[in-house]
Amino acid sequence: MPAGRFNKISDYEKQFESFAHRVKFDDTPDIKHRDKLEQLLLENFANRRPQQPNIWRTILKTRISRFAAAAIIIIGILFGLHQFGVRIDGTAVAWADVMEKIDKARSVIYNQTAEIKSVKYTNKTYVNEDGLLRAEQDYGRILILDPNNGITFNLMPNEKKATIVTHRLGKKKEKGLQKYLEWLSSFHEKEGKYIGTKIVDGKETYVYFSEIPFRKITVWVDPKTSLPVRVEQLYLPNTNPDIIAPQMSLDMKEFSGDANSGLGYGFSISGSMGIGDEMKITMTNFEWDAPMDESLFSTIPPADYSVEEYPFAASDPNEKTLIEAFVFWTEMSDGFFPDNINDLGDPNKVKPMLIKKFRKDGDPKAEFKEAIAKMNTILEALYVVQEQKVGGSWGYAGDGIRLGETNEPICWWKSENTGAYRVIYGDLSIGDSSEIPQQE
Amino acid sequence: MISNARRDPAAFAQLYRRHYEAIFGYCVHRLFERQTAEDVTSTVFLRAVENFGRFSGKHEKSFRNWLYTIASNAVNDHLRRSARRGIIFKTVLEEAGKEKPGEPPDKLDEGPEKELLLLKEAVLALKLVYQTIITLRFFENLKLTEIAEVLGKSPGTVRSQLARALAKLERKLSFARREVQ
Numbered sequence: 001m002p003a004g005r006f007n008k009i010s011d012y013e014k015q016f017e018s019f020a021h022r023v024k025f026d027d028t029p030d031i032k033h034r035d036k037l038e039q040l041l042l043e044n045f046a047n048r049r050p051q052q053p054n055i056w057r058t059i060l061k062t063r064i065s066r067f068a069a070a071a072i073i074i075i076g077i078l079f080g081l082h083q084f085g086v087r088i089d090g091t092a093v094a095w096a097d098v099m100e101k102i103d104k105a106r107s108v109i110y111n112q113t114a115e116i117k118s119v120k121y122t123n124k125t126y127v128n129e130d131g132l133l134r135a136e137q138d139y140g141r142i143l144i145l146d147p148n149n150g151i152t153f154n155l156m157p158n159e160k161k162a163t164i165v166t167h168r169l170g171k172k173k174e175k176g177l178q179k180y181l182e183w184l185s186s187f188h189e190k191e192g193k194y195i196g197t198k199i200v201d202g203k204e205t206y207v208y209f210s211e212i213p214f215r216k217i218t219v220w221v222d223p224k225t226s227l228p229v230r231v232e233q234l235y236l237p238n239t240n241p242d243i244i245a246p247q248m249s250l251d252m253k254e255f256s257g258d259a260n261s262g263l264g265y266g267f268s269i270s271g272s273m274g275i276g277d278e279m280k281i282t283m284t285n286f287e288w289d290a291p292m293d294e295s296l297f298s299t300i301p302p303a304d305y306s307v308e309e310y311p312f313a314a315s316d317p318n319e320k321t322l323i324e325a326f327v328f329w330t331e332m333s334d335g336f337f338p339d340n341i342n343d344l345g346d347p348n349k350v351k352p353m354l355i356k357k358f359r360k361d362g363d364p365k366a367e368f369k370e371a372i373a374k375m376n377t378i379l380e381a382l383y384v385v386q387e388q389k390v391g392g393s394w395g396y397a398g399d400g401i402r403l404g405e406t407n408e409p410i411c412w413w414k415s416e417n418t419g420a421y422r423v424i425y426g427d428l429s430i431g432d433s434s435e436i437p438q439q440e
Numbered sequence: 441m442i443s444n445a446r447r448d449p450a451a452f453a454q455l456y457r458r459h460y461e462a463i464f465g466y467c468v469h470r471l472f473e474r475q476t477a478e479d480v481t482s483t484v485f486l487r488a489v490e491n492f493g494r495f496s497g498k499h500e501k502s503f504r505n506w507l508y509t510i511a512s513n514a515v516n517d518h519l520r521r522s523a524r525r526g527i528i529f530k531t532v533l534e535e536a537g538k539e540k541p542g543e544p545p546d547k548l549d550e551g552p553e554k555e556l557l558l559l560k561e562a563v564l565a566l567k568l569v570y571q572t573i574i575t576l577r578f579f580e581n582l583k584l585t586e587i588a589e590v591l592g593k594s595p596g597t598v599r600s601q602l603a604r605a606l607a608k609l610e611r612k613l614s615f616a617r618r619e620v621q
Binding site: 019020022024038040045046334 | 449452453456457460461464465468469472474477478481482485486487489490491496512513516520555556559567568569570578579591592593597601602606607609610613
């Protein structure tokens with residue numbers, strides 16, 4: 001931009017500021033309205049639903065369950081890990097021994113506690129040599145993950161219900177238990193650090209620490225076995241308020257009208273950018289190489305259980321996912337694109353759209369399925385966006401733009417492959433630009 | 441204050457009182473109509489109560505910016521949902537004496553009411569995001585970094601959008617023509 005043009009804008013800014021100060025609004029608050037609203041707020045404050053965890057949402061908040069619900073992402077991350085082969089100063093051999101011992105182990109059982117906003121959730125987790133995982137939740141439900149076949153299986157014994165979610169598959173897996181233990185990922189990505197010894201349950205342990213963006217992991221190792229006896233993971237939220245966690249839940253009752261339908265579905269996508277709340281995961285009572293019956297990992301529901309199945313798309317989320325989300329959004333908002341791209345993750349906006357679109361007083365289960373499939377698409381699109389934000393090249397200008405405005409850039413990001421900006425326009429066409437697109 | 445307000449209604453009420461005037465003012469400055477602004481202000485604080493659990497900030501400044509975010513969304517929802525932009529334009533024309541849109545009155549010095557009408561017509565013709573930025577910057581006196589936090593954008597993007605919004609206003613306001621040309 002030429003300097004003269006910039007100065008002109010600066011000058012005009014001053015002029016407008018002066019003009020703005022002269023304008024007189026009728027903006028003196030009405031005390032009656034203020035006090036009346038205060039009463040209403042206090043009534044709402046008192047009647048707020050207690051912050052009991054939405055069970056499904058809670059499932060998704062736990063690390064193990066994030067693994068479950070976000071299998072589409074996590075599987076890709078897990079199997080994309082580099083082999084551990086780094087020597088770590090004086091303790092390299094010891095830690096390498098730990099990794100080797102983990103890799104040779106055929107199974108592991110441990111107790112896990114997740115703390116989120118001072119609320120604790122616990123489960124007992126089993127992992128076998130094929131990477132199958134079973135988590136027995138403290139509230140009675142059982143989660144089984146089969147990453148080999150892309151299956152998340154939930155058993156709800158009290159309700160005699162099962163849900164089967166089939167996900168896309170990630171890259172072909174490598175063998176070895178350590179490849180399946182997501183909490184070891186930081187030690188794959190970055191060198192760990194030996195920080196000394198500590199007594200745990202009356203026994204001396206070696207303590208190792210690893211830190212990657214938004215995550216700190218401490219591992220206590222029994223020197224006699226070279227295997228972990230305790231693990232703590234601290235997940236730190238990204239301090240950029242614009243980067244949000246794609247997560248949402250939807251209840252069957254919103255389609256059936258039956259408050260006791262008992263079926264809900266939540267979806268959360270976890271990545272490497274520190275999305276979500278601060279969370280501390282503690283794993284204890286490790287039993288390595290404990291014998292496990294194959295039936296623990298069966299994804300065949302008991303005969304007397306009702307079953308819900310939820311298949312999902314078979315490709316990674318990408319710009320087409322984003323366009324699909326825009327198509328839905330504009331259809332449901334008189335053609336307007338979102339004011340803010342993070343609106344895609346705002347349940348107060350998205351859920352009414354889903355209900356309006358899919359609740360037709362037909363088969364509530366079928367409608368519910370359609371709604372959650374669309375919800376997932378929207379959240380996957382949001383994930384694509386958050387990734388680009390972390391990369392620093394994301395731009396959005398859809399506020400006030402309607403579908404069909406051909407020359408209006410809605411959003412853009414820099415392609416890692418070409419270095420050019422990928423741009424989605426108001427007619428949902430996609431193009432490349434060597435520069436950040438200019439809005440009209 | 442924030443942590444107390446999460447569990448103590450009296451503390452929340454105190455917080456509310458400290459920010460009511462700012463949010464109401466913002467709504468008036470966006471909507472140019474105090475009755476509608478009161479309605480939207482109510483919506484803003486009810487949403488704030490409902491979603492207070494999702495607010496993760498610890499400081500009152502973050503809370504204020506969070507309220508501005510909710511208020512911006514509520515105002516934009518209102519304008520879009522009720523097609524109020526069109527309605528307001530009609531109202532402006534009636535109030536301003538049947539001038540055509542885009543052709544504001546020649547004389548600026550006919551008093552504060554005229555200036556308000558000029559502003560109303562010019563600002564409401566902008567895209568919603570520009571309206572938001574202009575109001576936050578010039579009527580709520582927020583810094584660019586604060587506006588960026590409210591809108592979830594980078595300060596650079598806000599700066600750029602502010603420049604575009606001002607350029608559009610410059611074309612719409614008659615005083616700009618006189619003084620800049």
